[in-house]
Amino acid sequence: MRGTLSLPVAEGLSLDAAAVSLWGSDRHGGADAVADLGVTYARQVGGWRLSAEGRYHLFPGASHQGYGELGAGAGFLIGPASIDLSAHYAPDQSAVGGDNLYLAASAAVAVPGTPLTISARIGRSSGDADHPVRAARLRPDGTYWDHGVSLDYLKGRWFAGLRYANSSIDGPDSAHTGASLIARFGLSL
Known part of the structure; x- marks a missing residue:
């Protein structure tokens, strides 16, 4: 289960929260949930949609598992298609055994005349590991690539x-x- 909430506080600035159930995740110290709390600033500059965010990942019921990260993104709309680039960086923290950088690119296109959207994504996670066991929380097999497609x-x-x-x-x-x-x-409410 996942729930999200975004509260606009000024033009382009919002406070965000999301909660996801984990059901006793061994990877996150036995936590049953994660709550992501953050602030996001987004702005349209010409044809570009730019954003910056700060986020803290809190794991209720699990000790010393929380960590923070910073993110930035840029997106461009071309007719019914969008292209997005993003970067998220978790600085060196004991909870994640080092630092982590996640870079991603995605594209989406609305199928004209239908309520359907097709999208694709590719990402890469890398970083330094001060504590290999803790670093495995974000990079279970060291540096890795991920990808996906959605309808x-x-x-x-x-x-x-x-x-x-x-x-x-x-x-x-x-x-x-x-x-x-x-x-x-x-x-969506």
Whole structure:
């Protein structure tokens, strides 16, 4: 389960929160959930949509698991298509055993005359590891690539989607990896 909330506080500035259930995640100290708390600033500059954010990942019920990260993004709209580039950096912190940089590129196109959108994404995670066991929280197999494609349906406030995701993670201790097919649905208020 996932829930999100965004509260605009000034032009382009919002306070954001998201919560996701984890069900006793060994990877995150047995936490049953993660709460992401942050602030985002977004601005339209010509044809570019630019954003910057600061975020803290809190793991209720688990000791010394929380960590912060900074992010930036740039996107461009070309007719029914959008292209986005983003970077997220978690500075050196004991909870993640070093630092982590995640770079990603994505593209999406609305299928004309339908409520469907097709999108694709590729990303790369890398960084230094001061403590290999803790660093495995963000990079279970060291530096890795991930990718995925999605088909989403949006009608009014309802949405549903199907996503294929995979990564290059394949080490012996990497649980919950490999190709997956994820279905999602929800209501936007």
